[in-house]
Amino acid sequence: MHETLNSIGKNVHTIKASIFDYDLIITRDPENVKAMFAVQSQDFDIGLHREKCFKSLLGSGVMTNRQEKWKHSRSMIRPQFARDNVADVDLFQRHLEDLLAKIPMSEDSWTCKVDLSPMFFNFTLDTATEFLVGQSVHVQNPAKNPLRWDFGAPDLASFGHHLDEAKRIIDRRGAMAKYGWLVRDKSFPEHCKAVQTVIDYFVKQKLDSCLDDEKVVETPSGKPRFVLLDELAKECTDPVELRCELLNVLHASRDTTASLLGWSFYFLARYPEVFARLRREILDNFTDSPTSEITDTDFRACHYLQYVLNETIRFVGIVPMNERAAVRDTTLPRGGGFDGQSPVFVPKGTQVLIPTYSMQHREDIWGPDVEEFKPERWQGRKFGWDFIPFGGGTRQCLGQQFARTEAMYVIARMLQIFDKIENMEGPGPIKMHHTIENRSGSGVQVRLHLASPAFGYCQKQHDLKLSDECDMGLGADRAEQVA
Numbered sequence: 001m002h003e004t005l006n007s008i009g010k011n012v013h014t015i016k017a018s019i020f021d022y023d024l025i026i027t028r029d030p031e032n033v034k035a036m037f038a039v040q041s042q043d044f045d046i047g048l049h050r051e052k053c054f055k056s057l058l059g060s061g062v063m064t065n066r067q068e069k070w071k072h073s074r075s076m077i078r079p080q081f082a083r084d085n086v087a088d089v090d091l092f093q094r095h096l097e098d099l100l101a102k103i104p105m106s107e108d109s110w111t112c113k114v115d116l117s118p119m120f121f122n123f124t125l126d127t128a129t130e131f132l133v134g135q136s137v138h139v140q141n142p143a144k145n146p147l148r149w150d151f152g153a154p155d156l157a158s159f160g161h162h163l164d165e166a167k168r169i170i171d172r173r174g175a176m177a178k179y180g181w182l183v184r185d186k187s188f189p190e191h192c193k194a195v196q197t198v199i200d201y202f203v204k205q206k207l208d209s210c211l212d213d214e215k216v217v218e219t220p221s222g223k224p225r226f227v228l229l230d231e232l233a234k235e236c237t238d239p240v241e242l243r244c245e246l247l248n249v250l251h252a253s254r255d256t257t258a259s260l261l262g263w264s265f266y267f268l269a270r271y272p273e274v275f276a277r278l279r280r281e282i283l284d285n286f287t288d289s290p291t292s293e294i295t296d297t298d299f300r301a302c303h304y305l306q307y308v309l310n311e312t313i314r315f316v317g318i319v320p321m322n323e324r325a326a327v328r329d330t331t332l333p334r335g336g337g338f339d340g341q342s343p344v345f346v347p348k349g350t351q352v353l354i355p356t357y358s359m360q361h362r363e364d365i366w367g368p369d370v371e372e373f374k375p376e377r378w379q380g381r382k383f384g385w386d387f388i389p390f391g392g393g394t395r396q397c398l399g400q401q402f403a404r405t406e407a408m409y410v411i412a413r414m415l416q417i418f419d420k421i422e423n424m425e426g427p428g429p430i431k432m433h434h435t436i437e438n439r440s441g442s443g444v445q446v447r448l449h450l451a452s453p454a455f456g457y458c459q460k461q462h463d464l465k466l467s468d469e470c471d472m473g474l475g476a477d478r479a480e481q482v483a
Contacts, residue, residue, distance in 0.1 A: 002358035010363065014335025014344060019177055024351045025332070025344065028359035030385035032332045032344075036324045036352060037385070037393035043330035045070075046395070047323050047351045052181075053174045054251070057166045057192045059240065061248030062398070067327075070395075077245060078398055080231045086402040087296035088131070088226060092409045095126045098140040100417070100458065109450045113424045115443040116265055120410075121258040125160050127406065128254045132246050133202035134227040154198045162194035167255070171435045177351070199243045206233050207242075249399065256318055257403045259439040261410055263312045267373050269423040269446045274375060278304055279415045288453045290416045296405045305408055307375035313389045314366075315373050316430075317357030320438045322391065325351045357438070359386055417458065420449035 005012060005028060014027040027033070036044045051064045058064055062073035099119050104112045122140040130136040137156040138145040147153035169188045173180030206229050228249065232242055268275045281304045286292045299305065312318075326346045336342035346352065363370045365386050366377070390397035397403075424445040431441030450458065 002355065002361055005355070005358055012340065013362070014332070014340065020179060022178070024177075024353060025335075025346060026353045026355065027332065027335060028355055028362065029332075029334050030359065030365075031334050032352075033354055033359070033388060033392070034385040035333050036354075037388070037391065037395070040330060041393050043326060043328055043346075044324040044352070045327050047325040049174070049178050049180060049351075050323070052178075053170050056188065057170060057195065058247045058251055059196075059244030061244040063248040063252055073245060073248070074394075074398075076232060076235055077249065080226075080228055081398040081402070086226075086399070087405055089294055089296065089405075089409055091127055091130060091225075092406055093413070095123050095130075095136065095140065096410055096413055098126065098138075098144070099123045102140065103448070105450065105458075109455070110422075111418075111448045111450070113445060113447050115445055117258075117262045117440060117443040120261040120444075121255070122160065123410070124254045124258040124261070124406070125163075128250055129159075131226070131228060131253075131402075132250060133199065133206075133229045134225075135202060137198070154201045155194070156198060159195065159198050162191040163250075163254075166191035166195060167251075167436055174436070195247070196243060199246050200239065202229065203239045203242045203246070206230065207237060207239060252397060253399045253403060255435075255437045255439075257406055259316075259318050259437045260309065260312060260403070260407050262440055262444045263316050263318070264308060264407065264411060265414075265421065265446060266440050266444050267312060267315075268308075269421045269444070271373060272421075274308065274373075275415075275421055278308055278411075279419065281305060282412050282415045286412060286416060288416055288451060290413060290454050290458075292416070294409060294412060296409075299405065299408045299412075302408065302412070303379075304375065305411065307378040308411075309404065309407060310378045310387075311373060311375040314360045314387060316432065317360055317438050318389060319436075320355065320357040320434065322354040322356055322388065323351060324354070325349065354388075356388060362386070414448075417451060417454040418448040419451035422447050422449075 005015070005026070008015060013029040014025065014032060016023055016025055018024075045066045046064075048066075051066060054064045060069060060073075062070065062077045065073050099122070102119055103114055106112055119140070126136045126138060126140050135146075136144075137159045139157065139160045142148065142157050145156050147156060166188065169183065169185045169191070172185075173183045176183055229242065229246060232245060236242055236245075268278070281302055285298060285301055286294055326348050329348050330346050331343040332346055332352070333343055334341055335344040360366070361370055369377070385392065390400040390403075424447055425442055433439050433441035
């Protein structure tokens with residue numbers, strides 16, 4: 001999409017295009033984004049094809065609903081994402097320990113070559129499911145699954161596989177827009193059913209329990225543990241509605257955060273000066289002890305960490321495309337006329353695509369160094385409508401604070417533990433794997449060096465074992481089996 005728009009003209013930011021038998025508008029103009037998401041938001045909604053593509057898997061929820069149904073979902077979900085509820089660093093720490101335990105070490109304090117990407121996807125699935133239903137699926141460490149010997153329980157070990165496969169098929173259908181129904185896959189209903197069965201199991205457990213007799217579960221720090229299902233069940237007792245809302249939130253939270261973590265370490269391995277500066281900031285704020293206390297409020301002082309996350313999101317476009325559809329005849333403020341500065345008529349039903357990746361690579365907005373990974377560009381820069389990784393306006397992502405806190409916590413802890421990172425993929429262009437989110441097409445092939453103060457911690461916490469497989473090139477294979 002970016003190359004297509006640039007081939008028409010670098011100063012062309014809004015075009016009309018045809019797919020099969022219908023027209024759509026493509027715009028990377030921040031003023032048009034502002035109109036659709038804020039100023040004229042009453043004239044736009046998500047497109048019908050999003051609802052149709054996702055409904056078989058997610059059902060009706062905050063991500064897929066439109067108009068009045070969406071308002072109902074939003075009113076139920078929004079209060080649960082208050083800042084205190086999402087700042088559960090104890091949750092992140094528990095599952096980060098499982099991730100670290102999967103990284104094999106060599107005798108020289110370097111890890112084996114490892115692909116961090118599948119580990120991050122397993123990590124975010126584990127944290128998201130525990131946050132949502134109070135029980136992690138433990139795909140990173142299946143031995144921790146308390147239901148593995150319960151023959152009446154669903155198969156948690158394959159939950160991630162079925163979720164990934166269902167989303168892969170949905171992505172193919174989404175690319176066909178309103179003709180997505182032409183994409184047939186006999187396995188799709190099976191994958192959807194397997195995912196829904198797991199969530200249904202936990203919803204039924206919750207609704208069958210006696211709320212009055214339930215004990216308040218605390219985190220290791222003594223705070224009451226927040227579980228989204230517990231709170232939603234106070235407002236709704238419809239098991240299907242609860243399942244749908246939980247799956248909608250899971251879809252929005254798991255893969256995007258995993259992709260963000262993967263890309264962050266992808267770039268840290270290629271820009272040693274960024275890694276060094278970021279690690280200095282982490283140690284200045286949290287010391288070099290992997291057991292030092294870190295709270296979500298502490299990250300406010302980590303400005304360079306914020307810059308690195310923002311630049312990672314900008315450079316790769318974690319969610320490379322957004323969209324809206326006109327619910328009535330309306331206009332967009334720019335894109336018409338000979339100079340592209342006049343309004344554009346948008347008939348009712350017209351879909352408008354927003355290629356966020358392309359908007360985040362406009363040289364006239366971001367400067368001549370737009371194709372460079374440069375976290376420093378964010379110093380003093382405020383978010384505008386040219387940067388919408390979490391959407392904007394009334395449909396802005398409710399879980400953005402959860403996602404950013406989770407990513408910052410993992411990066412901070414890993415940079416306390418490891419003092420060097422090395423790119424093991426070698427030189428070459430960036431390979432992007434475009435799905436619903438944008439992830440690295442070659443994984444995150446790195447090795448990491450254990451900092452001296454962290455060795456005792458890792459040995460104690462993770463039963464650290466030295467591996468003799470690194471020289472044989474088996475370390476990466478072991479990591480890939482985690483996914």
